[in-house]
Amino acid sequence: MxxxxxxxxxxxxxxxxxxxxxxxxxxxxxxxxxxxxxxxxxxxxxxxxxxxxxxxxxxxxxxxxxxxxxxxxxxxxxxxxxxxxxxxxxxxxxxxxxxxxxxxxxxxxxxxxxxxxxxxxxxxxxxxxxxxxxxxxxxxxxxxxxxxxxxxNCMRTGGMRFAVSGSTYFYQVLITNVGLDGKVVAVKVKGSKTGWFPMVRNWGQNWQCNINLGGQPLSFEVTVSSGRTITSYNVAPANWQFDQTFEGKQFSES
CATH class of the missing domain: 2.40.40.10 (RlpA-like domain)
Structure with a gap:
């Protein structure tokens, strides 16, 4: 404790x-x-x-x-x-x-x-x-x-956006339209059949992990440099495909 x-x-x-x-x-x-x-x-x-x-x-x-x-x-x-x-x-x-x-x-x-x-x-x-x-x-x-x-702080319209790319065992997401201080420092992804997996920065704001997340809804946990974290559950549906973009929650000023 x-x-x-x-x-x-x-x-x-x-x-x-x-x-x-x-x-x-x-x-x-x-x-x-x-x-x-x-x-x-x-x-x-x-x-x-x-x-x-x-x-x-x-x-x-x-x-x-x-x-x-x-x-x-x-x-x-x-x-x-x-x-x-x-x-x-x-x-x-x-x-x-x-x-x-x-x-x-x-x-x-x-x-x-x-x-x-x-x-x-x-x-x-x-x-x-x-x-x-x-x-x-x-x-x-x-x-x-x-x-x-x-x-x-960044003033953004709408939610954070997650652009999914990769292949069966190489999964990458580009995160854009991030409010608050705008700088993403940590990302986790979760399928409906898995626990939370930490992702690593590939380059810029592209984040990756080497797991198979096909055929299940995806959730994301995003942390920015201020220490604030927000979780967007079931952002992508079970039939998501690579090269699609999905919208999640957004950081608020309060």
Whole structure:
């Protein structure tokens, strides 16, 4: 009982700290550029594994982040509030802010200096934003601007989405549209004929396990970085197929 009580208190502590982190985090300094793509948004597949970002509702407010922020994919799905600062020519008046979702990795280019082209070189903190998002804080003609950023909670519409792929004994799920702090840190899956199985991160927000879950409804347990956990029971019906997407519960602010 002592171990169970300590564990419960630990997750309660994580949850309270996570709420403070997402809502009241201090502003930090970084830099930002933007990627010129169709309709001012990012549409290409990124290192988080989301695929078509418009179908995941991330396209117009997406960003690739440098390795200091990417954390080997653990930041995927997290939301950041950015504002342009300290540049009278490039920053929009009043320093308005915009919220973006981390959807990709901005790789380093050590052939160029960190202040000109090698913006994502370690240990730089840098955001490569969509053009639409960038234009809400700075003039489009700018090549790079100084910004301040902080983690914020993600505002999502509808439930979390689980895109199932794999084969008989290799089961993978891509988790998107995650609310609250947006960063998934642990996933479990359960069939109607099995217990709960922990999944491991394959890459980005793709999670995998090596079990056969065919012919049975699927349930998911998702934990985010704040320590909050939500369980969606029987998300996929017994006749689910690979390459289908299902919708589960969503984290609430309270």
């Amino acid at each position: 002592g171990i169970i009580l300590q564990t419960s208190l630990f997750y309660l502590f994580l949850s309270s700290i996570g709420a403070i982190t997402a809502r009241q985090e201090e502003w930090k300094s970084a830099t930002a550029t933007y990627s010129k793509e169709t309709n001012g948004s990012i549409i290409t597949e990124g290192a988080c594994g989301y695929g078509d970002l418009h179908k995941k509702s991330y396209g117009k407010y997406s960003a690739g982040v440098s390795s200091m922020l990417f954390s080997r994919g653990q930041t995927c799905g997290g939301c950041f509030e950015l504002r342009c600062v300290d540049h009278i020519h490039w920053c929009l008046q009043g320093s308005p802010s915009v919220i973006v979702t981390a959807t990709d990795f901005c790789p380093p280019n050590y052939g160029l200096p960190s202040d000109y082209g090698g913006w994502c070189n370690f240990p730089q903190e840098h955001f490569e934003m969509s053009e639409t998002a960038f234009a809400e804080i700075a003039v489009r003609k700018a090549d790079i601007v100084p910004v301040q950023y902080r983690r914020v």
